[in-house]
Amino acid sequence: MTPSSNNDADAVLARLAFELPPERIAQTGAEPRDSSRLMVVGEGIEHRVFRDLPELLRPGDVLVFNESRVIPARVMARKPVVNAPDGKHSGGGQVEVLLLREEEANVWSAYLKPAKRAGKELWLGEHRAEVVGILEDGARLLRFDHDIKAHLDEIGRLPLPPYINAGDSDERWRERYQTVYAREPGSVAAPTAGLHFTPELLSRLDGMGVERHTLTLHVGAGTFRPITGSVADHVMHAERYAVGEETARAINAAKSEGRRVVAVGTTTVRALESSANEDGTVSPGEGDTRIFITPGTAVRVPDLLITNLHLPGSTLLLLVAAFAGEARIKAAYDAALARGYRFYSLGDAMLLERAVGSGQWSVGQEGQG
Structure with a gap:
């Protein structure tokens, strides 16, 4: 321009x-x-x-x-707890993940909230993600060890715009x-x-x-x-x-x-x-x-x-x-x-x-x- x-x-x-x-x-x-x-x-x-x-x-x-x-791209993830007694390696606090797009196979850009305290590892349900980079706009790169798209219907919610008072009814x-x-x-x-x-x-x-x-x-x-x-x-x-x-x-x-x-x-x-x-x-x-x-x-x-x-x-x-x-x-x-x-x-x-x-x-x- x-x-x-x-x-x-x-x-x-x-x-x-x-x-x-x-x-x-x-x-x-x-x-x-x-x-x-x-x-x-x-x-x-x-x-x-x-x-x-x-x-x-x-x-x-x-x-x-x-x-x-x-896609149901908004997921509540959890930070891991080292040596967690339940063996699930999660429970260290919640992080909201908004998956943006798949940049390459099993690597997604995503906004995290809170981003600075998210750490290097997150669990989206039973699915592990590693934070492997930060983009110019602050989005993080998350690497999954499998195709997370196949599980989003189960673990995610629709990412409604912030100006809509969505309530709790994701299904609607x-x-x-x-x-x-x-x-x-x-x-x-x-x-x-x-x-x-x-x-x-x-x-x-x-x-x-x-x-x-x-x-x-x-x-x-x-x-x-x-x-x-x-x-x-x-x-x-x-x-x-x-x-x-x-x-x-x-x-x-x-x-x-x-x-x-x-x-x-x-x-x-x-x-x-x-x-x-x-x-x-x-x-x-x-x-x-x-x-x-x-x-x-x-x-x-x-x-x-x-x-x-x-x-x-x-x-x-x-x-x-x-x-x-x-x-x-x-x-x-x-x-x-x-x-x-x-x-x-x-x-x-x-x-x-x-x-x-x-x-x-x-x-x-x-x-x-």
């Missing part, structure tokens, strides 16, 4: 700042899922319900979903904080724009000739991090993504034929733009991405974006401003605040039209993988 585009992004973030009453952060999802509100934002603003989506799409539109599945959240089409395990946060879809709504879209295709971007804990200083100083964590040949082929065919590509969620936008060519076509492949989409970034692939309402000072607010234009987003968020829309992961949704000329400033992306 150039210095001028950093300054532009800082200014946009300041102009889009707003006060969000805590009670406007949704604590429960709409029931049924597709009864959430949907703000349609293009040349004007229209207020609908999410189940109206088939009326807003066209036959031949290509809907692209992130099929990543949230394992279904609700998951899209109905989630398939590939690996995220520590849900791609939440997809939470509004139901099997019945997907069936209606299929019946009207909307194409459905998938990709994967495993959402990391960095999605929770607000921008606390300058945009230039904000570090995007690497996230793993994969775009298959069938999805790339369908997107490229749609673009060549003048049909629309609709991204379901900001994670889908980030995966698409990480695999995009200069002409807006998509190449299949996989890798790590640190792409940071801010006003000035060329958004080349999707024509429409389904997304939730984001928090002030967030990277996601910058992304939607880059996509739809600052003026539209300012008007949309003013309307959302005035009309009682619910914000963030479990809240209401928007259908955004890409602004004409989006991306004509300097391109700002880092570490495209």
Whole structure:
């Protein structure tokens, strides 16, 4: 990102700042899922319900979903007690572990709490982990002697965002904080724009000739991090993504034929733009991405974006401003605040039209993988 585009992004973030009453952060999802509100934002603003989506799409539109599945990545571990009488080598105090991602076979990055007193060895249930390194952001590297993923359903809890008062019912959240089409395990946060879809709504879209295709971007804990200083100083964590040949082929065919590509969620936008060519076509492949989409970034692939309402000072607010234009987003968020829309992961949704000329400033992306 150039210095001028950093300054532009800082200014946009300041102009889009707003006060969000805590009670406007949704604590429960709409029931049924597709009864959430949907703000349609293009040349004007229209207020609908999410189940109206088939009326807003066209036959031949290509809907692209992130099929990543949230894993039960939050585990209460215990420090060992040397020569413990019960022989289980645990009992020396609790450490909360948030597994982030598998960096290599059986080696995971993880946030530990408390980190400084965690020691060099932890037991996650009956499974031993050795702390073998510290990353720049303070995350620890944990080495397991086997595949811990196979045991997370048994020992872990879903890592709900910190702004949700989860209570004790992990079982309920394992279904609700998951899209109905989630398939590939690996995220520590849900791609939440997809939470509004139901099997019945997907069936209606299929019946009207909307194409459905998938990709994967495993959402990391960095999605929770607000921008606390300058945009230039904000570090995007690497996230793993994969775009298959069938999805790339369908997107490229749609673009060549003048049909629309609709991204379901900001994670889908980030995966698409990480695999995009200069002409807006998509190449299949996989890798790590640190792409940071801010006003000035060329958004080349999707024509429409389904997304939730984001928090002030967030990277996601910058992304939607880059996509739809600052003026539209300012008007949309003013309307959302005035009309009682619910914000963030479990809240209401928007259908955004890409602004004409989006991306004509300097391109700002880092570490495209």
